[in-house]
């Protein structure tokens with residue numbers, strides 16, 4: 001990193017100018033670093049920086065994400081939802097648990113075949129990660145990643161913790177495995193049997209904005225997921241000028257024409 005890159009965010013308020021000597025800038029950088037360490041602390045700063053809840057608000061894009069948690073009953077796969085997304089070419093991101101992958105091999109292949117679908121993993125057995133020590137958290141997270149890689153030749157870099165539960169250990173394990181920890185900032189609530197389609201849509205109308213990451217389920221647990229996604233992508237998103245993209249696109253690419 002250059003001195004300039006280090007100094008700019010830390011000393012911007014001090015009004016340094018082009019005429020300032022390199023030595024002065026170094027001193028200011030040093031002070032800036034000390035202030036950063038004092039104010040954030042290495043633990044808080046590094047841990048929180050790894051947890052992603054939304055994308056940039058400057059880009060008029062949102063990410064529709066679908067968890068594939070294991071199920072005890074039912075098909076475990078919302079065929080009509082996937083068909084809608086595929087037919088209308090709606091980019092989406094799926095978080096697949098290892099246990100779900102083991103019982104849905106044809107469906108894993110079908111999802112991987114769609115070029116505008118992105119995939120990540122969702123743990124092996126859908127464990128409550130904060131209840132596990134570091135070694136067991138690593139096993140729970142890594143097993144699904146390895147399964148996807150060895151059985152389907154796909155290296156997925158996205159990870160969503162089961163139940164959205166993580167702690168500092170999770171963040172550290174995810175970082176060492178080279179994954180990105182993806183949460184959300186908009187809850188559809190689709191597995192809640194009490195919620196009607198209208199209630200879910202009202203909630204989305206209130207909360208969806210540029211950069212949103214919305215959580216749904218594609219394992220058949222969402223009663224109204226397909227209908228809600230159809231309305232969302234046909235009405236609410238176009239009305240607000242928002243475009244659905246995958247998580248990777250949301251985080252790494254901000255198309256120039258939609259950044260205004």
Ligand SMILES: [Zn+2]
Nearest residue numbers: 067069162163
């Ligand atoms: Zn889940």
